[in-house]
Amino acid sequence: MKFSAALAFTDPDQYLPLAKACDEAGIWAVACSDHVVHPRQISSPYPYTTDGSPRFKPQTAFVDPFVAIAAMGAVTERLRFFTNIYVLPLRHPLGVAKQLASITSLIGNRVALGMGVGWMEEEFELMGADFRTRGKRADEAIDIMRGLWESEPEWFSYDGKHYQLPEIEMTPRTSEPVPIYVGGISEFAYKRAARLGDGWISDLMTTAEVGAAIERIEHWRAHYGTQDKPFEYIVSCSDAINADGFARLEDLGVTSVLTMPWVYTRGFTEELDERLAGITDFAEQVLSKQ
Template identity: 30%
Template sequence: MAFNLSVTFPFDHIQQPEEYTTMAAVHECAKAVEEAGFYSGTVTDHPVPSYRWLDGGGHYAQDPFVMLSMVAAVTTTLRVQTNIIVLPYRNPFITARAVSSLDHFSNGRVILGMGAGYLKPEFKALGVDFDNRNDIMDDHIKAMKLAWTGEDFAYEGIGYTAVGNRVLPTPAQKPHPPLLIGGNSKRALRRTVELGDAWHPFIVPKMVTDTARTAAISGDDDIVGSIEYMKEHCEKVGRATPPQVICSSTFVIKQGFSAQEALDGYQSLRELGVDASGASIEAATRAEWCDLARQFGEEVISKLD
């Protein structure tokens, strides 16, 4: 099975608006990524982050479904991926509708990466209960799955009620696009087994995860231990096939990058039981960003089997 790679789009770099926040940027970056051979291009989700978080090293984010719709419109094979959306932020049927529309019109290219979130001020600004976010996330996944059937459904959710509703057209992918469950906690791993298609770990050191209020996944032992935990939970709940493990960015592409280092890193992940991964690109200009994407395609992606 091919070891697919995602790449993070640079559309959040609002400090360089002429380079990264124009329609030309969407066209050029999306086409470069597709030509390079990346499996998917990703965007993240922070509708209203706090200034303290932003000034402390956080980042802005465009609306994920707006950006991915524009990317899908100028590509033909590239998957469009959220990495991640914070599922509790929106009514689940609003999200289900956005996903269904995008997957239908892109001919089945959506990958839905999702997480419970961690920015308390953002939850507060959106009127969502931060302390209940894990229960809300589980609830929303169940509600979206009902909506994606295309059948009439009723559902009593957390703070909302569907009394007899229908969503059409359904996603092109059946029964729905791949659901990648983010988060490093035991609860996130159980959620992956019970409700998801793949685990989407956030592989960073403890010093970073302390600020994100999530468990650290920083080494081989953490990854292997998490995979084993999911296998054990599969046995408990009767799931026959364990979820895939699809990492987000685990390599930074920049001037002078080592293709062999990237290949070795991805091979190491594969040996641990990881099925796919990703990369990010550091560049001063859009032209450099696109050139690096294509170079990575020639020197790394073309050599992955």
């Protein structure tokens, strides 16, 4: 079992010291969240809470995840990074492809794109992106990015419903494919992960809910003929808090638990020193027994 650290809602000053501590402790990856703006008035319901209210408040720090990953990658050696979740159809795929290829050329192949289609219609409107077509555009964006990253052919073109590109090339290209993990807990997300993804990222779920989601994704992987491809199951689990709980997740097919490692011994602290000590505790009490 691998473990990933969630840096959502973290003070920007803590990113680099936490990344270095995770790298030294042997944590597999850290995850960075994404939003561009927070409108004062939001009518779009947040899909992951019972009352539709976001888990974060205005003035919560959302560092641009690609900037954060590049900075953390420069001060670490083994630690991997992924976004959780990057709102892909909020942007044009050419810009996203360029950023990811540039990061990997600087820090190596330690980056994955955790993507979703988004939920906040107001943010799409402010960014000039069509909320209604976000799913289809995300699918095309994945095709475009992978085409631009490939070493062959020399020139790439695309003729889709939402994106049309003449023959172009983008340098630097990636020396290895950037993994794309699909986030979400809808049937649409499960199908997209199975059809186009290299993995799936959950929301906070119980072990039983994780098992049901994996069953659905494996159903669709069989349907699309993608079961032979390597696939990451990255989950946040509310009732897996010890070795037995992690073992049950592993038996279901989970490959990485996404958590806040300091919570297990230091609680939901925002103090950097306590978080760093909690990462050390986690390495001694959990990682050393894996």
